[in-house]
Amino acid sequence: MRIATLFAALAAYAVSGAAQAQQIGNAVEGLAYARAHCGECHGVERSKDDFSPNSDAPDFSVVANTPGMTERALVVWLQTSHPTMPNLIIPPEARDNVVADIMSLKAPKP
Numbered sequence: 001m002r003i004a005t006l007f008a009a010l011a012a013y014a015v016s017g018a019a020q021a022q023q024i025g026n027a028v029e030g031l032a033y034a035r036a037h038c039g040e041c042h043g044v045e046r047s048k049d050d051f052s053p054n055s056d057a058p059d060f061s062v063v064a065n066t067p068g069m070t071e072r073a074l075v076v077w078l079q080t081s082h083p084t085m086p087n088l089i090i091p092p093e094a095r096d097n098v099v100a101d102i103m104s105l106k107a108p109k110p
Contacts, residue, residue, distance in 0.1 A: 023100070024071045024075075024096045024099055024100050024103075025093075025095075025096030025097035025098070025099055025100035025101075026096075026097050026100055027097070027100040027101045027103075027104040028101075029094075029097040029101075030094075030096075030097035030098040030099065030100045030101030030102070030104075031044065031101045033090075033094045033097055033098055033101075034060065034098055034101055034102075037088070037090075038060075038098070039053075040053065040054075041053060041054040041056075041057035042054070042057045042058065042059060042060055043058075043059035043060060043061070044059075044060050044101075046061075046105065056084055057084075057085075060101070060102045060105055061105040063102055063105075064102050064103055064104075064105035064106040064107075065105070065106060065107055069103075069106070071099050071100075071103055074098075074099045074102060074103070075095065075096070075099055078090055078095050078098070078099070079095075
């Protein structure tokens with residue numbers, strides 16, 4: 001009986017851990033950070049009328065809806081230098097929030 005209880009507890013923990021692993025950061029805080037630090041170049045708002053001030057910088061909604069875009073891909077992208085982006089170091093907790101904000105712009109699948 002104890003073994004069954006232990007396995008049930010481990011299974012519940014694994015499921016809750018998997019659910020938590022799918023969520024990264026806080027989208028509301030990410031939007032605030034993006035407005036303050038990213039909006040100079042990127043369109044960061046949720047409005048269809050919000051466009052990137054810099055034509056070389058994609059709107060965050062475009063980034064979110066790029067085929068194959070994932071949270072992990074964004075985290076990696078934001079940790080590396082890119083010739084078209086300033087050498088901006090985003091603190092990990094803010095980075096996770098920005099990633100959550102960007103991913104919140106992903107269009108639902110039909």
